[in-house]
Amino acid sequence: MSSKMTSFFQTPSLVYGSAIALRVILLFYGAWQDAHSAVKYTDIDYLVFTDAARYVSQGVSPYARDTYRYTPLLAWLLLPTTWSGPSFLFAFGKALFALSDVLAGWLIARSLVSAYGMDAPRALKYASVWLLNPMVANISTRGSSEGLLGVLVIALLWAVLRRRVILAGIILGISVHFKIYPFIYGVSIIWWLDREHDGSSTKTTPKPTTSTILSFITPPRIILTLTSLTTFLLLNLLMYSLYDTPFLQHTYLHHLTRIDHRHNFSPYSTLLYLSAAGEVQGNFESLAFIPQLLLSVIVIPLILAKKSLPGAMLAQTFAFVTFNKVCTSQYFLWYLIFLPFYLPTSSMRRNPRFGGIVAALWVVGQALWLQQGYNLEFLGLSSFVPGLFLASIGFFAVNVWILGVIVEDVSSS
């Protein structure tokens, strides 16, 4: 690394300044493109959020907006976008999401220093994988709420690593209320939170006399479980009391009963189309949660959590997304946020050529799929079978292979 690069990472204000500048530039660019072109920079989802916020400001349910499938918290957070005043208020949500990105990056750097004993410049260098990632900045400034989830997940990890169990429980409860999938982290955190990790004991070996089950039930584990469940339940009760069944339907039940199967990266996509149209007898897709949850909720936490909590969370998320029935590119952000914790000890960094191959395969896997998707969406070619089918299975194979590499790397970290 050149000395210039080293000095860059030695000055936190430069790194955070660049991260903020990148986002500010994109926000202004987005506003300019929106004002001058019929093709908008702003994501459609952002219009859904802000429409929902407008309904809330009028005293109506946010679910009055079709396809609003989020917690009312999000619409409430974006209430400033509905205030009358200067037009930049409309970008309030985007700024909030972008700020969440930067905050998440800051927490990543802090955690790398405090929990991994990394020196600050090195921590900043790895945090920059997130902070200065143009894809991350782009997604947030277009108005996708994934950045908000990113900061919640990293705050959760940070709180756990700092042994702030109550705070961690509250954040976990909020995260699950926000987007369901972070419940998988609950398992690995509870498993990780043994006497060695919970800060209650400096002893490295548990007393052999206590029964395993009893020794598993420790105060921090109980506290984490109770605070997260309480937070989750209280939030849901509050939202249910305010918005009734539409809240349950759109935030949670929709994901169980969804009938839209627009092509996506998931290997199940083609099968779901066939089965929705009644063309297959089997009912395999209804069992899809088994491999997904077996990996991300049971086996990965049990085997990896105690070796490296962030590593296990990365592997869990990767498995959850890879084996999910629906998979779009914004789901990739869910695991990208853990890269700064994984890369320092990964075989991909030790062997940059190998790392390059992994990255290339991941990109090529997506590109092949996108090519087929383009043929379908814009050229009107029937590319479902074999094109999209093979491309999604191919991308799945690449992801499964990468997951194997991650598992090996995390266990040897």
Added chain:
Amino acid sequence: MKTRITYLQPRSSPFSAEQAILEKEALRIRELEAAKEVRVTVGGDETGDELVRDVLNSAREIHIRWANAGAGTGLKVDPFGSRVSAGLHVGYTPRDGLEGSEEKGEGICRLLRQLFDKIIQCENYTESFTSQSSTYQFYTALPEHTLNEYITNICRGDGPCATAGWDRADSIDLDYDVVSGTLIVSGYWSQPDNADGWTEEIRAPSNNRDRVEVGLLGTEKAVEAEEIKMGGLLGVVGVDEALKPTLFSFPSRHHVLPPQATFSVSFPQPTGMHPTMTISLSPAALEYPAAPEDTTCALHAYLTLPSYIFGDKYQLSTTDPLFLDSHHLVALRAVSGATDLEAPDWFVSHWGSNWLLELATPTDLPEEWNVTVPLHLRYLRPSETGYRTAGVPWPVVFWACTAEGGTKMGVNPFDRIHLGWDGLFGPRTMFYQVNPDGATARRVEDLDVPVLHLDKDGIFHSKAVELGTVAAIILGLLWVLWKLGVVARSGSPRPTKEKKSQ
């Protein structure tokens, strides 16, 4: 039963007395160049079998409009200028108190299947129809109808009603309302069925309860802009001894624009999953209509979209001038029906959706002016070719002129309402119809929708896709489990080893 037959001669075509000879028992028409309307009015008890009577009894109003998709037909002429998109449109208002009663809900669908086509996909009005205030609406593309049988049946015999040639009509209307208790069946033929003109014998009714009125009319220039002036001959067959000359004028809701005011519809290729409807307007169509001075006019398009194609109401209701200008749109004025953005077609129970768009007009007239409407396709069922055809009827394009005060439209003997789009405007609005371009054979655009290709005999048949997916998932799962297993077995002694080395 009352039958009213109106021949409408263009101003240019000649007329001589031998072309319409009224005798005691019949009126003989010979080689008459004209458009024709036949309107049959029957009482509620003459409307046919039990099913029809039951459905009519459960309704407050039923308005059925069918229009031919073929463009081989001629122009619409005043006062018959109004149009609907090609296909079958149904407006249904259930009687108070009967709303939601399940059995009656299915009745209207059974009636449609009996009258028009057995394969019409319609369950009941609550699920298959869309609602616009208290009225339920239904549409299906129906290139050909089987109404002949029903109409001949209610005509009881071989009078002018039965021999009118309903299967060749450009459009047919059926109207029933509980107040009048009558069913009105009207047909419109823009051109004679023979190159030499209409040659037919209109016979007097065989009983004195029935009545057959005939008019041979032409339009003349009216004094007031909102009026249509008609002159010609009128007579009641079997009653009158001679045709009587007449001249009358009335304010008309619908007016036609000159023949050169046309529009055509196309979808630029490739249409993909997000086709763009392009409405091309001729310069004459963009000229402000000759409406009364106290009115304000705006150009509109009314789209009838079957469920497999839809607009994004959030995208189209935007007020963003950049988006609207780039499509030459002013605003989305009304939308009703199935606007779900995600569901595949076979999960949508409603027939589809209607869209009223106000169109932009240029300040100076260009050669051609294109209005574009971005639309989206739903997933359709898999097929063995990998494609399915989705027909999209041409919209109705018209200028709507609203008057501040103005005349009521009550006294027009040829008035036509309940067209789906007219009800979206105030009662005093006047409409100037832009003519669909006659050069195109059909007023329906067929889109090729890519669907999942059922490779029945090939490698990628459904079973193979199913097994392939299952195999990929299981292999993937086993691979990751194996890696985890290796880690777990070699992993347990490792921490102690590492600790020793630290």
